[in-house]
Amino acid sequence: MLKTFTLTACLLGLSSLAMAKPETTEQPALHICAIKGTPDSSQFQIKKRIKVAKGTYGSVVELYPRFAERAHQVGGNVVINYNASQRFGFWPWRVVRPVMWGTAVKWNTPVDCKALGGIEI
Secondary structure (H helix, E strand, O other): OHHHHHHHHHHHHHHHHHHOOOOOOOOOOOOOEEOOOOOOHHHEEEEEEEEEEOOOOOOHHHHHHHHHHHHHHOOOOEEEEEEEEEEEOOOOOOOEEEEEEEEEEEEOOOOOOOOOOOEEO
């Protein structure tokens, strides 16, 4: 009887731990402005060329959060010479994967993405 009570108490304790909601501190989604061409170079400081890819099938849209995060990691808030497409991987006859690249830059003034002809990612 004591073994059954102990086992039941342990299982109840474990089930309450499994049901407990973990505390998550979600960070707000990062956004960047992606511009296809190269604007006037006096408006920004070049940080680094960046590239993000997925290993398998998928949409370029799936890469947006990682691309924005990577741009912010290198100190940029805008990406110039932005390009995104489906590319062949190592095994070209089997795998086509999404790839995004561009140059992360730090814009000197507040950014109006639509006025610059870019898209908000």
